[in-house]
Amino acid sequence: MSILKQKTLSKPIEFKGVGLHTGEKVKMKIFPSAPNSGIAFKRIDLKYNNLVIPNVYNVVNATLCTTISNEFGVKVSTIEHLMAAMYVLGLDNALIELDSQEVPIMDGSAKNFVDMIMATEFEVSDIPLKFIKMEKSVSIYKDSKFIKIDKSNITLDIDFEIKYKNPLIGTQQNKVSVYQDDLTDTLNSRTFCLYEDIAKLRKAGFAKGGSLDNAIVVKDKEILNDEGLRNDLEFVNHKILDCIGDIYLSGYKLIGSIKCSQGGHSLTNELLREVFKDKSNFSIFELKEKSLPHSFINKPLLKSIA
Ligand SMILES: [Zn+2]
Numbered sequence: 001m002s003i004l005k006q007k008t009l010s011k012p013i014e015f016k017g018v019g020l021h022t023g024e025k026v027k028m029k030i031f032p033s034a035p036n037s038g039i040a041f042k043r044i045d046l047k048y049n050n051l052v053i054p055n056v057y058n059v060v061n062a063t064l065c066t067t068i069s070n071e072f073g074v075k076v077s078t079i080e081h082l083m084a085a086m087y088v089l090g091l092d093n094a095l096i097e098l099d100s101q102e103v104p105i106m107d108g109s110a111k112n113f114v115d116m117i118m119a120t121e122f123e124v125s126d127i128p129l130k131f132i133k134m135e136k137s138v139s140i141y142k143d144s145k146f147i148k149i150d151k152s153n154i155t156l157d158i159d160f161e162i163k164y165k166n167p168l169i170g171t172q173q174n175k176v177s178v179y180q181d182d183l184t185d186t187l188n189s190r191t192f193c194l195y196e197d198i199a200k201l202r203k204a205g206f207a208k209g210g211s212l213d214n215a216i217v218v219k220d221k222e223i224l225n226d227e228g229l230r231n232d233l234e235f236v237n238h239k240i241l242d243c244i245g246d247i248y249l250s251g252y253k254l255i256g257s258i259k260c261s262q263g264g265h266s267l268t269n270e271l272l273r274e275v276f277k278d279k280s281n282f283s284i285f286e287l288k289e290k291s292l293p294h295s296f297i298n299k300p301l302l303k304s305i306a
Contacts, residue, residue, distance in 0.1 A: 017104025
């Protein structure tokens with residue numbers, strides 16, 4: 001079996017849960033789909049115009065979560081943790097049906113998606129994977145925030161930093177190499193919020209499904225969840241998870257090196273739009289076994305591509 005061919009699931013899998021922001025119950029099913037079809041969402045609660053494709057230009061709101069919309073205004077929101085799980089596990093083609101607007105939040109991380117996808121066999125096609133390889137540096141600076149992407153050899157590195165006034169979160173930084181590192185901590189890291197923001201969020205119509213079962217809540221120097229943190233860098237690790245999910249809206253695996261300080265869904269999307277503005281910023285290619293570097297085969301790496 002080639003690790004560089006496009007993959008899909010061998011059979012459908014189902015999730016039930018609640019939308020973090022809508023608070024609505026949602027059933028979601030991930031179906032296998034054909035090579036080169038990529039990821040597509042289908043709102044089965046609607047009869048018409050219900051296909052919504054996750055791509056860079058379909059992001060209509062990226063304030064609290066990533067929301068995509070089709071040309072008819074039909075939306076799917078909070079797609080980022082599921083997108084990250086599919087990226088990391090190498091699920092290239094899938095049709096995702098859901099009966100509500102929002103992807104279920106599950107436990108606030110990508111853990112449940114990862115567990116279920118990993119428990120299902122993959123079907124490997126004969127069609128090679130496609131990659132976007134950065135050829136130039138692109139960056140976005142906004143006040144004290146920034147995100148930039150440089151070229152890399154064959155890796156996707158994400159170096160992320162957050163700076164919070166809250167003393168418990170404070171400044172955290174972590175760097176992962178997406179195709180080489182063990183990403184368990186990244187994938188298991190939950191979304192988080194400050195206790196004092198909950199009332200504001202609810203008043204604005206968000207976080208209606210939020211609870212201690214699907215988000216870390218921080219009040220001053222205390223974590224309100226009984227079980228505490230899952231790993232020491234859970235806050236920044238979750239931001240890395242979001243970043244991976246948002247990058248998958250580019251449609252292909254990415255080869256580049258990202259550095260981000262205090263960014264989030266919007267900034268990642270702005271970066272990708274900037275990258276795609278100029279064709280000389282990147283190239284798209286199929287990675288064939290014959291063109292692999294000597295060291296490649298020997299490494300038990302590229303788990304996510306595999
Ligand atoms: Zn998130």
